[in-house]
Amino acid sequence: MIENQWYAIAPEKSVPPGKMSGIKRLGKELLIFQTVDGKWGCLEDLCSHRGVQLSAGKLKDDGCVECPFHGLRFNTTGKCTLIPANGKSSLVDDRYNVRSYAIQVEHGIIYVFNGDKNLATSEVPFFLEYLDDNFVYSEIADTWDTHYSRAIENQLDVVHLPFVHHNTIGRGNKTLVHGPKTIVIEDTIITSADNEVDQGQRQRKSQECEVNPDMQLRFKFPNIWINIIAKKIKVFVYFAPVNDEQVILYLRFYNCITPFKSVNRLIGFFGKYANLMIERQDKRVVNTQRPKRTQLRMGEKLIQGDQPIVVYRKLREELIEAAKGS
Ligand code: FES
Ligand SMILES: [Fe+2]
Structure with missing residues (x-):
């Protein structure tokens, strides 16, 4: 994990008012x-008293x-407010007190600051410029047994399209990759398939290519990505790391195809299953990559x-590296 970053980790609806979730x-x-x-x-899910x-x-x-054991109470900042026995x-x-993390809930997503809460910025990463209130979305989750860096790299990989997705989004046998x-x-990293x-x-070099203004992929650190498919259709993913061996992909299909939100919701309902089908094609292959976690220098050719x-x-x-110095 990268220290001192806001990670999108779970949907807001997973923790309704008055509820909690480990x-x-x-x-x-x-x-x-x-x-x-x-x-x-x-909070860290561990009582300071005797480890429950x-x-x-x-x-x-x-x-x-x-706490279920001896009833110590903790508020949202991790402050212990009561020791009943005393x-x-x-x-x-x-x-x-127990350790607490900065948390923000925006755009239907729970964000947690992975690091010192005193360093937390007020803004969480999102693609507001592409996903305004005209859009509706439907969301679906899927767990991959790999490090989240592999899942993200897969979404920036234009070379795999005609192989992994030969019968879906990579149809047409376009195996020659210009640039990208x-x-x-x-x-934000911005790229597109050519x-x-x-x-x-x-094969054209990267310098001879342009990013397609209408169809492009954008990734924002540490873990969100958008596929700008058309003005009225976007796919958005947040890659919620469970640990170094597992990641949950939350896939959202956004659209504002018709002027009617109820119709768009229906389109979204089917859109999310199309997303899932494509993503499962990726998962089958990416889960086999070794090592699971990527690095800049790791011997891949x-x-x-x-x-x-x-x-x-x-x-x-x-x-x-920058986080180590902060
Ligand atoms: S272990 Fe939590 S109150 Fe004792
Ligand atoms: Fe893919």
């Missing part, structure tokens, strides 16, 4: 909860989580078409 993400056991009045908390999982406890009316009138020392052109704007049927023509992946690996390494 969840494995970012290589940690976390407790996410939402009070009845809409305040969110993310707080997620086995209860969310109380005062907005605190109560009596209500006793002051609670800060050493009983890849540009980086701040924390593939052709191979009739013996020369890359080709020209892998350039977006190299860009991803470089930027990822830079962010990991």
Whole structure:
């Protein structure tokens, strides 16, 4: 995981008001909860007293989580507010506090800041410029047994299309990969496919190609991606790392094809299954890649078409290094 980044980790609807959920993400056991009045908390799922999982406890009316063992209570910041055995009138020392993480819920997604909450920025990553309120979306989740870096790289890989997706989005046997052109704007990688049927023509270099303004892939660190298919259709994915060996892909099919949201919802219902079918073609292959986690220097013999992946690996390494210095 990259330190000090906002990771999209789960759908908002997985934790309704007044509920809590123990969840494995970012290589940690976390407790996410939402009070009845809409305040969110993310704590290490481990009682400071004698190591019980707080997620086995209860969310109380005062907005605190109560440990099931001896009833210690913790608020959304991880502060221990009560040790029942010491009596209500006793002051609670800060050493009983549990670790808490910065949490934000936006765009129907729970984001957790993987690092020091004092360094958390106010903005979470999203593609607001492409996904305004005119769109409706439907979401589907799928678990892959690989490191999330492999799943992300797959979504930046234009070389695999005619092989993995020969009967779906890669139809037409366009095996010759021009470029691809890849540009980086701040924390976003932008690229597009420029593939052709191979009739013996020369492969164009990246510098001879352009990013397609109408159909492109965008990735924003640390873990969100969008496929701009058309003005009115977008596919959005967040790659929620469970640990170094597993990732859950949350796939959203966005559309505003007709002027009627109810019709668009129906289109979305079918769209998400089409997404899932394509994604399963990827999963079958990507789950076999070894090692599971990628790095900039790892001995793979890359080709020209892998350039977006190299860009991803470089930027990822830079962010990991930058976090060490902060
Ligand atoms: S282990 Fe949690 S209150 Fe004792
Ligand atoms: Fe794919």
